[in-house]
Amino acid sequence: MLTTLIAIMVVLLLLNFPMMIPLIVAPVVILLIYFPNLGPDLLMDQLLTGIESPVLLCVPLFIFAADIMTSGKTSSRLLDFIGAFVGHIRGGYAVTTSAACTLFGAISGSTQATVVAIGRPMRERLLKAGYKDSSAIALIINSSDVALLVPPSIGMIIYALAAGSGVSVGDLFIAGIIPGIIVFLSFATYSYFYARIKNIPLAERVDWGDRLRFFFRALLPLGFPVLIIGGIYTGIFTPVEAAGISVLYAFILEFLIYRSIHIKQLPKIALSTGLVTSAVFILVAGGQVFTWVLGYARIPQQITEAVLGTDPSAMYVLLMVSIFFFVGCMFVDPIVVILILTPIFVPAAEAAGVDLIHLGIIVTFQAALGSATPPFGVDIFTASAVFNKSYLDVIKGTPPFIIMLLIIGVLLVVFPELSLMLL
Numbered sequence: 352m353l354t355t356l357i358a359i360m361v362v363l364l365l366l367n368f369p370m371m372i373p374l375i376v377a378p379v380v381i382l383l384i385y386f387p388n389l390g391p392d393l394l395m396d397q398l399l400t401g402i403e404s405p406v407l408l409c410v411p412l413f414i415f416a417a418d419i420m421t422s423g424k425t426s427s428r429l430l431d432f433i434g435a436f437v438g439h440i441r442g443g444y445a446v447t448t449s450a451a452c453t454l455f456g457a458i459s460g461s462t463q464a465t466v467v468a469i470g471r472p473m474r475e476r477l478l479k480a481g482y483k484d485s486s487a488i489a490l491i492i493n494s495s496d497v498a499l500l501v502p503p504s505i506g507m508i509i510y511a512l513a514a515g516s517g518v519s520v521g522d523l524f525i526a527g528i529i530p531g532i533i534v535f536l537s538f539a540t541y542s543y544f545y546a547r548i549k550n551i552p553l554a555e556r557v558d559w560g561d562r563l564r565f566f567f568r569a570l571l572p573l574g575f576p577v578l579i580i581g582g583i584y585t586g587i588f589t590p591v592e593a594a595g596i597s598v599l600y601a602f603i604l605e606f607l608i609y610r611s612i613h614i615k616q617l618p619k620i621a622l623s624t625g626l627v628t629s630a631v632f633i634l635v636a637g638g639q640v641f642t643w644v645l646g647y648a649r650i651p652q653q654i655t656e657a658v659l660g661t662d663p664s665a666m667y668v669l670l671m672v673s674i675f676f677f678v679g680c681m682f683v684d685p686i687v688v689i690l691i692l693t694p695i696f697v698p699a700a701e702a703a704g705v706d707l708i709h710l711g712i713i714v715t716f717q718a719a720l721g722s723a724t725p726p727f728g729v730d731i732f733t734a735s736a737v738f739n740k741s742y743l744d745v746i747k748g749t750p751p752f753i754i755m756l757l758i759i760g761v762l763l764v765v766f767p768e769l770s771l772m773l774l
Contacts, residue, residue: 352648356381371630374637374687378644385648394640401639402632404512405591406520411628412594413503416601417459418620423605423612425572426468429454432569434476439556442539442546444480448473448487449494449538453531456498457576460505462722463733465495470737481551488738489748492730493756494538496719499685501531502580503594505631506715509686512635513642513693514707520590521583523711526770528580530712530763537755571604584773631686638690646694655699665703669764672696672710673717677760680721684729689718712770716763720756723749 356377363373382389420426433454434447451469459465470491477487499506502524511518545551557565579597582588588596605612612620658671675696679688693714700710723730725746734745763769 352381352385352650355384356650371633371637374634374641378641381644381648397640397643398636401636406508406512407632407635408591409503409508409520409594410505410631411624412591412598413460413505414464414627415621415624416594416597417461417464418624419598419601419605419612420458420572420575421464421468422616422620423601424609425458425575425601425604426451426455427472428565428569428572430469430472432565432573434554435557435562435565438554440543441553442542442544442551443554444473444477444551445482445490445542445546446539448477448490449497449535449542452491452494453497453501453535454573454576456495456531457501457503457580458572460498460503460508462492462495462498462719462730465498466492466730466733467737470495470734474738480554481549483748484740485744485747486545487748488734488740488745489752490538490542492723492734492745493749493752494535495730496723497531497534499715499719499722500527500534500712502527502576502583503590503597504715506685506689506718507711508590509631509635509689510693510711510714513638513690514697514711518707518711522708522774523715524580524590525584525773526708526712527715528773529769530716530759533759533762533769534756537759538752541751541755571608575600575604634684634686635690638687641691642694645691654695659699663699663703665700665705666764668696668700668703668705669710669713672700672713673760673764676714676717677721677724680718680728681724682727685718685722688721689714706767706771708774709767709770713760713763716756716760720753720760724753725749 359377359380360373363376379394382394430447430451433450434443437443437446437450440446448469451473452465455465455469456462459468470488474484474487474491477490478484498504504524504527507523507527508520511520511523575597578600579593582593582596583590606614606617658675659668663671675692676688679692697707697710700707722728725731731742731745734740735742738745
């Protein structure tokens, strides 16, 4: 049965169908072949069940807020602010890129939005500073993946949905802060030594008058992650309420204060949000059908017994989770991988005593790592389209960053305190 399921999905993917088609068609075929007594109404019920969770309201709202800010001046103000303070140090432009991706990730929750908003202006600055194009693009796509680790991460929202009602989105958001900072500091350290080895010229130091000016220009954009994280951490509002507030904040910022976007542009921005949200919701609904069929056929139990054995340790479970999610996201969109694999590994992780918040950080971290890893990491193709570069040009500079992220992934598995210390 499992072989048939995989074969159907592979054939449909090779025929160039979008991922949502094999995600829905494969389990339907399995039901028709192996469980013909089950009616189609059960599938419809599962499709609706997949998207009925209130936590999914976060997805379109955070994406809408990110689209508004991406269309406005938020990213440029963040870049100017960070560059004014660190641009003059060795590797300053690269450090600015990593820091800006981290901050914008804390605004958008989307790796692709971060590649577009930060990658386009920073790539030009990096090239003028003397960086190779392959190194600049690799830095951008890997730094952008921090958006899956820091709130408001779309990946964490999907994981909470797939893991069950006992997992708090707010706790996941808070738990991702330290791992996100660790990734940024690792990239910043690498950038410093890379610049020294390659003898990248230093940029001019910005005087304190301009620094203060750039700080005040960026003060309101910097307030966005503070508002979201602080509000959730203190219990002032829930993640769904935070998502609604983020849209209001973005609207006030870009339409009323900066006036960088005209009200006539709002339908176009909303349409972009709607297209992305529709794709996400179809994947979520299809993922629910897929996991329900897997569960009905007891495939998860067969997989966990084959991979994990009968009484696995917590460390072994986390190791297998890391491997499966990393490899899966190298080939398939992270949302799909999270939806399919999370229900398989959660019962085994709970039985082994793994904290589900810690598990969520491991899952989203490996999803971030796989998103920028060849052969088919989704951010590789995003960067290829955004920068109009070939596949080989995009992946050429990625190995150092993949190695760093693999090391951090091991640290997160061995030291769960890195994920849980703020809870």
